[in-house]
Amino acid sequence: ILNVEQSPQSLHVQEGDSTNFTCSFPSSNFYALHWYRWETAKSPEALFVMTLNGDEKKKGRISATLNTKEGYSYLYIKGSQPEDSATYLCAFPSGGSQGNLIFGKGTKLSVKP
Amino acid sequence: GAGVSQSPSNKVTEKGKDVELRCDPISGHTALYWYRQSLGQGLEFLIYFQGNSAPDKSGLPSDRFSAERTGGSVSTLTIQRTQQEDSAVYLCASSLRGSAPYEQYFGPGTRLTVT
Numbered sequence: 001i002l003n004v005e006q007s008p009q010s011l012h013v014q015e016g017d018s019t020n021f022t023c024s025f026p027s028s029n030f031y032a033l034h035w036y037r038w039e040t041a042k043s044p045e046a047l048f049v050m051t052l053n054g055d056e057k058k059k060g061r062i063s064a065t066l067n068t069k070e071g072y073s074y075l076y077i078k079g080s081q082p083e084d085s086a087t088y089l090c091a092f093p094s095g096g097s098q099g100n101l102i103f104g105k106g107t108k109l110s111v112k113p
Numbered sequence: 114g115a116g117v118s119q120s121p122s123n124k125v126t127e128k129g130k131d132v133e134l135r136c137d138p139i140s141g142h143t144a145l146y147w148y149r150q151s152l153g154q155g156l157e158f159l160i161y162f163q164g165n166s167a168p169d170k171s172g173l174p175s176d177r178f179s180a181e182r183t184g185g186s187v188s189t190l191t192i193q194r195t196q197q198e199d200s201a202v203y204l205c206a207s208s209l210r211g212s213a214p215y216e217q218y219f220g221p222g223t224r225l226t227v228t
Contacts, residue, residue, distance in 0.1 A: 031212075031214070032213040032214045034217070042221070043116075043220055043221050044206075045219075046216040046217065049214050049215070051214050089156065091156075099161055099163075099169060100146050100148075100158040100161045101217065102158065103156040
């Protein structure tokens with residue numbers, strides 16, 4: 001059974017702090033790793049799809065890195081803002097190159113002004 | 114352009130009744146997925162449609178759950194004889210193709226409460 005683990009489960013930071021969270025996934029038969037951001041009462045929003053070992057992607061103050069050999073990805077947020085408060089999910093394809101995603105339970109980030 | 118839409122946004126039903134949840138995917142997306150999130154749990158896969166292929170039903174929790182996708186577009190998830198453990202947010206997503214690197218675009222969800 002494929003398992004996607006995320007840590008920490010929750011994080012409380014002050015506005016302006018930089019933070020990072022971890023996603024661990026099976027390192028064999030890697031095809032892609034997805035990061036999503038899910039704000040309360042909204043739809044999950046795709047942040048990144050990462051496919052290459054060593055990949056680094058950036059969107060504004062948010063960036064992510066990927067290590068497929070050891071099976072982990074880091075998500076970084078630089079200078080956290082209250083609007084960054086959300087649950088950050090990573091997901092791994094269940095059936096190799098096709099099909100549904102298996103999601104981690106997420107890291108819930110709260111940024112206090 | 115229009116995103117994924119779902120209806121209803123909220124549904125309260127009595128235990129034992131049947132419910133239907135609807136999903137309108139993004140036009141042109143060949144893959145459609147249903148997930149749910151129960152209280153305190155992560156997103157759980159239910160069923161996946163890819164083009165005209167037979168759906169992957171491996172995530173359906175019981176035979177009370179079924180789904181269809183008509184004309185490669187709109188999908189309906191049906192739960193028969195609802196139970197309290199069916200209470201959850203049901204999310205639909207679509208993607209351009211069903212393969213791994215394609216982003217899945219999620220709808221706003223249907224919050225189902227079984228009383």
